Amino acid sequence: METAQLIQIIAFVVINMAVFYFGGKKFYNIYKNVNLGKDKVIEGDRSERLKNVILIALGQKKMFKEIVPALLHLAVYLAFLITQIELIEIFIDGFTGGHRVLYNAFTELSFLKGIYVLVVNSIEILSVLALFATFVFLARRNLLKVPRLVRSEMNGWPKLDANIILFAEIYLVTCIFMMNGADQALHNNDYPFLLSKGFSNIVLSGLSEGSLHIIERVGWWGHILGVLAFIVYLPYSKHLHIMLAFPNVYFASLKEKGFMSNMPEVTNEIKLMMNPDTAFAAPADGTEPEIPTFGAKDVQDLPWTNLLAAYTCTECGRCTEQCPASQTGKKLSPRKVMMDTRDRLEEVALNIRENGVFVDDGKSLISDEYVSVEELRACTTCNACVEACPVMISPLDIIIQLRRNLILEQSNSPEEWNVMFSNIENNGAPWKFSPQDRFNWANEE
Amino acid sequence: MNIPTMAAMMAEGKKPEILFWVGCAGSFDDRAKKITRAFVKILNEVGVDFAVLGTEESCTGDPAKRAGNEFAFQMAAYQNIEIMNAYEVKKIVTTCPHCFNILANEYPELGGNYEVIHHSTFLQQLINEGKVKMKGGGEFKGRRITYHDSCYLGRANGVYEAPRKVLEALDTELVEMKSCRTKGLCCGAGGAQMFKEDEPGEKRINAKRAEEVAETKADIVAVACPFCMTMMKDGVSSDDPNTHTVKVFDLAELIAQGQGLEDIGM
Numbered sequence: 001m002e003t004a005q006l007i008q009i010i011a012f013v014v015i016n017m018a019v020f021y022f023g024g025k026k027f028y029n030i031y032k033n034v035n036l037g038k039d040k041v042i043e044g045d046r047s048e049r050l051k052n053v054i055l056i057a058l059g060q061k062k063m064f065k066e067i068v069p070a071l072l073h074l075a076v077y078l079a080f081l082i083t084q085i086e087l088i089e090i091f092i093d094g095f096t097g098g099h100r101v102l103y104n105a106f107t108e109l110s111f112l113k114g115i116y117v118l119v120v121n122s123i124e125i126l127s128v129l130a131l132f133a134t135f136v137f138l139a140r141r142n143l144l145k146v147p148r149l150v151r152s153e154m155n156g157w158p159k160l161d162a163n164i165i166l167f168a169e170i171y172l173v174t175c176i177f178m179m180n181g182a183d184q185a186l187h188n189n190d191y192p193f194l195l196s197k198g199f200s201n202i203v204l205s206g207l208s209e210g211s212l213h214i215i216e217r218v219g220w221w222g223h224i225l226g227v228l229a230f231i232v233y234l235p236y237s238k239h240l241h242i243m244l245a246f247p248n249v250y251f252a253s254l255k256e257k258g259f260m261s262n263m264p265e266v267t268n269e270i271k272l273m274m275n276p277d278t279a280f281a282a283p284a285d286g287t288e289p290e291i292p293t294f295g296a297k298d299v300q301d302l303p304w305t306n307l308l309a310a311y312t313c314t315e316c317g318r319c320t321e322q323c324p325a326s327q328t329g330k331k332l333s334p335r336k337v338m339m340d341t342r343d344r345l346e347e348v349a350l351n352i353r354e355n356g357v358f359v360d361d362g363k364s365l366i367s368d369e370y371v372s373v374e375e376l377r378a379c380t381t382c383n384a385c386v387e388a389c390p391v392m393i394s395p396l397d398i399i400i401q402l403r404r405n406l407i408l409e410q411s412n413s414p415e416e417w418n419v420m421f422s423n424i425e426n427n428g429a430p431w432k433f434s435p436q437d438r439f440n441w442a443n444e445e
Numbered sequence: 446m447n448i449p450t451m452a453a454m455m456a457e458g459k460k461p462e463i464l465f466w467v468g469c470a471g472s473f474d475d476r477a478k479k480i481t482r483a484f485v486k487i488l489n490e491v492g493v494d495f496a497v498l499g500t501e502e503s504c505t506g507d508p509a510k511r512a513g514n515e516f517a518f519q520m521a522a523y524q525n526i527e528i529m530n531a532y533e534v535k536k537i538v539t540t541c542p543h544c545f546n547i548l549a550n551e552y553p554e555l556g557g558n559y560e561v562i563h564h565s566t567f568l569q570q571l572i573n574e575g576k577v578k579m580k581g582g583g584e585f586k587g588r589r590i591t592y593h594d595s596c597y598l599g600r601a602n603g604v605y606e607a608p609r610k611v612l613e614a615l616d617t618e619l620v621e622m623k624s625c626r627t628k629g630l631c632c633g634a635g636g637a638q639m640f641k642e643d644e645p646g647e648k649r650i651n652a653k654r655a656e657e658v659a660e661t662k663a664d665i666v667a668v669a670c671p672f673c674m675t676m677m678k679d680g681v682s683s684d685d686p687n688t689h690t691v692k693v694f695d696l697a698e699l700i701a702q703g704q705g706l707e708d709i710g711m
Contacts, residue, residue: 065627258546258601262554266515270523295513324631329647378644381511381636382596387627403513413512416641421509421517428503428521429469430640439499441471441478442448442485 012094026235037304044254072133079126124195148317178219244312252392295404310342319385325378332378334385334395340370450499461496468541470671477671483701512637526557542597580705585617591663594629595670632676651680659687
């Protein structure tokens with residue numbers, strides 16, 4: 001074995017171990033952070049959940065409400081999916097120092113070789129489509145400034161994050177064509193990969209064998225290093241949806257969107273109150289019963305499914321685009337609710353890592369720094385955001401839990417709502433009418 | 446109008462097939478009371494075996510729940526479920542999508558299990574069964590109607606087609622707004638917004654919806670919710686010269702007009 005080859009194998013092994021360690025640690029942190037949320041019973045039929053995963057996560061069904069972005073996204077998605085197959089060979093080559101180990105292992109005209117050729121050709125065609133899509137995406141974000149992509153919550157890191165991912169896509173496709181194109185040129189264009197053959201003929205013709213060899217190596221290493229860097233980058237990025245969309249869709253509610261959970265802790269309180277045996281009695285064992293926290297003030301008060309959803313959010317803004325409050329210039333943006341939840345969760349998790357336990361930092365998810373009272377008040381609970389999300393995130397589910405905390409724990413309610421509550425409690429209607437007049441409509445005209 | 450109450454029927458030893466849940470808006474709001482009466486006229490005309498709770502009905506708790514006051518909601522639900530279970534209610538029809546949603550989706554866990562149907566679906570069934578027939582007086586000829594989806598009917602419960610099918614029974618032209626069905630723009634009343642001032646913003650949500658109405662050049666906005674009624678009525682009757690002649694009617698009123706049961710003042 002040549003020294004150069006040996007050095008490459010060692011470098012490959014070391015880099016992979018580093019990625020496994022650092023990436024693994026960060027992913028494990030995300031797992032732990034999601035588990036900072038409260039337990040939640042996952043109700044409903046498992047087969048229906050799996051059907052959703054196949055149709056909505058894998059099949060991207062909800063993306064197709066907007067056909068142009070859906071097709072562009074599909075190109076990137078399929079290119080990404082099918083490239084995973086070629087990565088198998090890249091890893092084998094990397095660890096063994098071989099070159100196209102699988103291609104050479106499959107004998108001529110065998111079924112496996114046919115599949116191999118089909119896969120590589122598909123990767124090349126989809127990569128070109130994905131490249132086109134990426135340029136359109138960059139234009140939509142930075143030149144056309146599609147409204148949902150440029151709202152104020154996208155300023156700073158979120159915008160940079162989105163552009164980094166798009167440039168990474170261009171970089172990866174370039175590497176693939178350097179790798180495959182130079183390989184073609186080095187093998188007299190014998191590989192039956194159509195696009196890289198063209199690339200080799202047009203761009204790489206006339207280069208010396210030495211230069212071609214360097215281009216091939218730069219492409220190969222550039223590609224795999226890009227992929228590995230992407231794995232380490234993912235946990236910091238909105239791009240986590242490529243993995244978390246699947247569990248998020250699986251765990252999403254199967255009930256009608258109009259269903260809003262009935263708080264069992266409230267049902268219990270009411271049952272105790274309504275039962276004459278328990279209403280005025282002291283607890284049997286003499287201890288004061290533990291009073292539950294109503295609603296959610298901070299991220300730890302939310303069920304873990306909401307926290308998973310926060311990490312799943314890709315910040316596409318379809319929710320905010322459809323939100324009636326956002327559309328009429330109110331402060332509320334459902335996407336921002338998801339982004340705030342994730343940011344606050346990261347902050348709480350860091351606090352716990354540094355202190356061993358959570359030390360009160362005087363902040364909470366409900367606050368002017370994160371989700372403000374004004375934003376919470378603007379929601380009409382219309383479910384437009386829930387309907388719009390391609391990966392079944394419900395910003396409304398978080399909003400209502402925060403609202404519950406405002407009302408039930410903090411007694412923070414607009415005066416008009418307090419009047420409405422007391423009307424419902426005292427005269428059975430949200431307005432100040434006597435219950436005795438409720439049937440008067442029958443005699444009027 | 447013949448409007449039996451559950452109490453009166455029980456005294457006679459009778460149990461109606463269906464309870465008409467009127468709701469707070471339908472009972473107290475002057476505009477919504479007209480919808481209630483129009484729907485009762487249809488029920489009477491068809492001969493539906495129904496009753497109302499009358500003064501025994503009270504708020505389902507929807508605005509309290511959506512505002513975040515789960516206590517007020519569950520107390521209200523507890524009371525209503527006790528009354529309806531005492532009358533052994535099996536089936537409910539209601540003209541309010543908020544009542545429909547909460548009775549159908551949230552009452553069962555608390556012990557209130559009923560078959561709940563919104564009046565749009567109920568009217569569609571009556572039309573399909575041939576029980577509701579249009580007189581064909583021609584008053585709908587040449588009119589453009591657009592239907593405003595109620596969030597708690599559409600997205601919340603997937604009822605998009607029934608109201609449109611009901612409108613198709615009228616001899617009229619049905620046009621859709623820019624955002625409709627799953628993308629239907631809210632009227633701005635839900636989530637207890639009806640009961641407080643708007644948060645600061647550029648415009649009211651119903652004003653934005655009224656702009657979409659204007660784009661359709663419709664003469665009539667059909668709604669299926671008493672809260673959408675209030676919001677759309679206010680929205681179109683603003684100073685906008687494009688919409689101030691537009692009238693807003695509930696499905697029940699349009700059908701009652703079509704049947705010749707009343708003159709709703711189209």
